[in-house]
Amino acid sequence: MGVFRMPSLGADMEAGKLVEWLKRAGDAIAAGDVIAVVETQKGAIEVEAFESGIVESHLVAVGQTVPVGTPLAMIRGEGTAAAPAAGPAAVPVPQIAPSPAAPPLSGAPQPPAFRASPAARRFAAEHAIELTGMRGSGPDGAIVFVDVEQALQGRRDAAPAAPPRPPPTAAGPPATGMAAMRQAIAAAMERSKREIPHYYVAHAADVTAAFDALAAFNATRAPRDRVLFGAALLGAVARALARFPEFNGFHRGGAFEPAPRIHVGMAIALRGGGLVAPAIHDADKLALPDLMRAMHDLADRVRAGRFRSSEIADPTITLTSLGERGVDAVLGVIYPPQVAIVGAGTPALRPWVVDGAVVARRLCRLTLAADHRVSDGHRGALFLAEVARLAENPELP
């Protein structure tokens, strides 16, 4: 018997609202199937199953907002007998009250909605720090000592001006829409600039030949089969990582964990403001036309407000690209707990020296912001040069 829980879809997510069940009790599911749709600060997200089995029962009704980690459904493994009828009722469901005045996570008895190390619990108890709702930087979001220490520091910083305040999103129902997305971006970026010692390197890639190759490829194809330069960029980042694993993974609990697979987050600006950076899974394995299809599909679904939990939760690096109507360069802010972000400016014709003569070439300014706890500028420069080399020479069928 497995439990399907409200997933954590990013370091800043504390709760989610169940808006749709796509699998009913008795339905068979396979790992990767979309079971439910959850409304978060990032929009509606399709949540996938981690294991195969049969949906035994729903524990949370449509419309309920519950903290991360709350059991949403019971999943019976294949070949296992059905559980006694008492099963579902035995799991209390903490619910965030819709009233803004009500403290959401206290009152009724409930299982702790967080995981924390013993040292963190002890330190929190000594200083009367509430762990519920706190986001941890340990494995699987567990709260570790340093998180509590930071919470205490934050309280001290705030103390002279104001009494201790609860974490912003624990004070009421989660905000929705643009305000919520702004909060989510603010939380992630504040954490990044507070915790990650960024360093930066930059390089101009001469992408003239790449644009010519793409134009020739696209000339004979219907619009839906055309490949945009953005796909060549994303493919270049993914392939370059093979030799530079220290830019692909997460910094958690004081150590770097390289990721075994390459899921490149693609920063997508939303119409009306805000952005998300969901992942293209195994981007290094996809041929350019397939990568283009995956990016196109993802961009369409993001703008329609529907993407999958695994896409939002697990990018191992991010690419932010200004596209064709931007400026020369963008210096990114790393999305924690990732350790690197590649930026690409708008490709434009610029004077350039080729074979001793100044000629007009199409240049794309690439940048890398990386976590200095994990890598150094020398390796960063080599990595970015490799990204540029691959972007200049896209492999088209």
Added chain:
Amino acid sequence: MTRDEITAVLFEEIGNVAPEVDLRSVPDGADLRDALDIDSIGFLNLMIALDARLGIAVPEADYPRLRTIRGAVEYLCGRGTAA
């Protein structure tokens, strides 16, 4: 297909790419990408839709002729009525 019909399809498909924009407020000589904040994937979606609806696959080399509403209407009518 008449000019009015082609224009109606164009407006409908631009609306699908930039749903919150009131097209009547966009001067017909304005650059669509700037006026509607359409990026390269948005523009590609418009080209895919025009291919599906009108049977007109616009080559990339002709994209500059569709940068404004006026230019797009002229181009599509030229291709659409000739076909």
